[in-house]
Amino acid sequence: MEASISFTINGAAVTVSAHPMARLLDVVRQQLHLTGTKEGCGEGECGACAVLIDGELVNSCLTPVLQVNGASVTTIEGVATNGQLHAVQEAFIAHGGAQCGICTPGMILAAVSLRNHVPQAGDDDIRVGLAGNLCRCTGYMKIFEAVRKSVGR
């Protein structure tokens, strides 16, 4: 049972043919060949699969692709624009926000979403904003530092 689903991804219009309950994560990775979005748990706990749908942070492992019809999706590949890294990406590089890197795409999307919704995010906002993204390597310290430093830039 396949459905035709149309949406924009990182600014480009796409139409995919997929099972309506196929996970957006799988459609993005396997059909659209955008492998930057990662699977860490498949149960919406770790946030490694996070993307933006219409500007809101969402775990793509829990999103059936049918429900993305007509929406605007942003993955990690769409965060930098015209080869120019986003302030959050620059800050992650400068301040050691990424270690093994597997949580990094989702974490960056969460940070981007936080900045968009809470432009003057303070330390508490950052902790709350990233609470749905698990990192096993960093203890979160350098991630907070990176996000803190990117606020206002």
Next chain:
Amino acid sequence: MRSFLPSYELRRAATMEAAVSVLGDEPGVWRPFAGGTDLMVQLAAGALPHRKFVSLWGIEELRRIRVDDDALVLGAMATFTDMQRHAIVREEFPLLCRAAAETGGIANQNRGTIGGNIANASPAADTPPALLVYDAQIELVSSRGRRTVPYETFHRGYKQMDLAPDELIAAIRLPRTAGWMQHYRKVGARRAQAISKICFAARARVDASRVQDIRLAFGSVAPTVVRAVHAEAAIRGAAPDASRVAAAVAALERDIAPIDDIRSTRDYRMRVAANLLIEFAASLRAAV
């Protein structure tokens, strides 16, 4: 993915009427699918026995939050984020706001819905205790018409609801009130992204000497979310002094029935339920 995806179906419904029509055509065959934050987890785990779903995502009239003079009406598809962003929810129904903020993380709050939270009927869900103490009413719709059910009687047993196979939860109605103290505390294994081990919501109307009225509700301590009616009765109409509170704590044993499970123990839940009640009672004493 531990389910065989080809054996599942998900179809779109553009309007509430269309959704209701599908449910009515073959009662029990199609089930509503809201934001997916519960159903997709079950699908991934190979634990979703039902096969045919109708998607409610995008049906505007189901997502609307309406403010009437005497009630706030939440569309069943209002997300946890929608609720937290709504000024009246924040001001007048802060316990619901708290519950929404403590359900999963932001990504799950952006997709999880109040209707889905109710219909999934997990005894550990975070909004039901708040809904109970707010005297919520559930508006159900089907091709046979509409009816309203007090939330207090909606959950009949573990995963059993006063919900016919062809019915859809359309909205949740919360009467607007003033002058009540409000209290909410969720206890999970960690401070974010945690299924509750015990969840407590409380409201009380106090005057100079006594508790005029009170609502106490607990999650994760029974097969469904529960109003602690015996504990309430011990305090209602009286001054919240030490012996009243002790009576309420003792009465709690008749209201809740916690178990040992994968997350916690019966002993822990009983002790903490009592402590949470005592903690709320202390704030009552201070207010009286």
Next chain:
Amino acid sequence: MAIGAVGRSLPRQEGRRKVTGQARYVDDLTLPGMLHGTTVRSASPRGIIRDIDFKPGVPWDELTVVTAADIPGNNVVALITDDQPYLAGERINHPEEPVVLLAHPDRHLLEEARRHVQIVVDPLPPVFTIDESLARTETIWRQDNIFKSYLVSRGDVDAAFAGAARIVEGTYETGAQEQLYIEPNGMLAVADPESGVTVWGSMQCPFYIHRALAGLFNLPSERVRVVQMETGGGFGGKEEYPSILAGHAALLAWKAGRPVKMIYDRLEDMVATTKRHPSRTRHRTAIDRDGRLVAMDIEFVIDGGAYCTLSPVVLSRGTIHAAGPYSCPNVRIRSTAVATNAPPHGAFRGFGAPQSVFALELQMDKVAAAAGLTPHEFRRRNFIATGQTTAVGQVLREPVDMPRLLDRAFELSDYHAKTARFARENAAGPIRRGIGFACFMHGAGFTGSGEQHLASLVSVEATAGGHVRILAASTEIGQGTNTVFAQIASEALGIDYEDVEVAQPDTAAVPDSGPTVASRTSMVVGKLVETAALAVRSTLLSSGLLEDGYDAAAFRQAAAAYVAANGSLKSTAQYQPPEGLRWDDEKYEGDAYGAYAWAVYVAEVAVDLTTFETRVADFVAVQEVGRVINPVLAAGQIEGGVAQAIGWALYEQVVWREGRMVNGQMTNYIMPTSMDLPNIRVEFVEFPYPHGPGGAKGIGELPMDGPAPAIFNAVRNATGLEITKLPLTPEELVVRS
């Protein structure tokens, strides 16, 4: 320009790839004609396989099926003791033991097929606890259920106890811990009898897998190739386990004649792969009237699960660290690793030391109290110092200054003021605050003669363009291998950091630098990088193409010219043990490690008596590490290790039922989120280690040892409760309150 790179926080070599989603992990790879693979596992903990039942309802002719009978070479995972099969053939020894492998192009059908295979087992009585195993009512492994034992004996412990002023006893237990790297295990394999086997995957040790596959397929080493992809965390969980998954993927590829990719989902990864060894330690400590240690008698037992894997080495490290940073004339350590019918336990950061240090530091606080001393005064009277001898007989030639670390940790954590304030304020209100600490050291590199046996190699070569490439088997798994190596090489060569690259660890292209484990990568392998780089420099200087006092541009030109003239410029360095290091494997004594990092960690906790939750409110980590090569990376290692250890202490509990982990999802196996962790404040002290690059010692595992005992000691300070079992959950606390 980044000359003089060592000591600077240069950005991660592969940082840009990681923040843009371009870093390639194994699941990002596909090959034409690729199949997906899955594993059918036993539900039973122990028994004889009677039948494998392929139920109807699945197009079996479309599936590739592999069982033990299909194995071309040896059905034994090459490790220490050849006891573990890749696929169970006759007997089952643990739940989730792999029996059948399946491959198919359609992932959904594959999963459906997996559920249609039933392993029928005639059950045998299983053993699930250390006590049951020691009691030997069932012998489940060889003759006596014992993988390994050690005896460390110094002085005369029994005589010392006979005359002791005071004796204190304590028993301490720790539970299993799941590594929980956010990227699950995965492998992609291409294999056939003509060309051999190639695997790409998530791993820490390419040459471990190489050796394992050569044995599994009975192939010469040239026909086995192992390539490490970007790896999303390891922590030891991808040290030895990946050999099994690589073998499985390769077996399917061999039989199918097509590439096969196997990626575990989170549930399978949690329940079927290795975890930290559970432990039980019994301490008997004798002190004199002045609170000085007279004797320590330690019994240390770890649960190894059903097969040996690395239990002897975990036991070894735990044993050597069991008596800690103290001077004690009489020490006896009797340690044992036993078998149970659980999935085998394996490597996890710290590797036995977190378990034995946990017990030790709780015991030291207890002994202090019995002696009528504060915990810190007791430590000060007993700290080991330079020139003194450890429990296994190592004379510490390196500088050791535990009192200084203690002072600094107390200063940063405001220990004294807080202790006093908490004592005053705790009576009022439901929150009890407390502060506690732990003192410890962690040896870097393989134990004793281990590094000599590894005989690690590193090559450094110049490219045609005049850049420098490092060829090593050490893997980047988040800890900063690529960056540290590039910094060391650029410092040694006097060139730009940006002109150095690190080759992808591919066994066809890099020499065997040993495994990425044991806190050895910066210190041991990094030293080889330095040596090989210096040899390249030397070659260029002697060739006349380069003159002393050259700059980066001159180097580039000279290197390019040399390569053009000679075809290549490459130097290889091999590990040489430092002078004077002596270790006796028979007696188990001598110089256990070339270097130790030393530390004092302080934890402040808040225990909420309403909910019995313990929260770490503040954390200070002070350590002496030789030399900090990259401050941001080094601090990141400590912060991450502390977070992982806080998880182990308070949140992470494996729930066992009949030998099987039943909370194998992230929703029920709880690791800390950003909301649960305090600010972790890190400080380094440097006493350069002469044999480390730039003076560096290894630090990767150090931070795992200290937080748990510091937290438990803080909880005892806060509540007066002596809790001796880890994790310290609210459910445990409620029983004790």
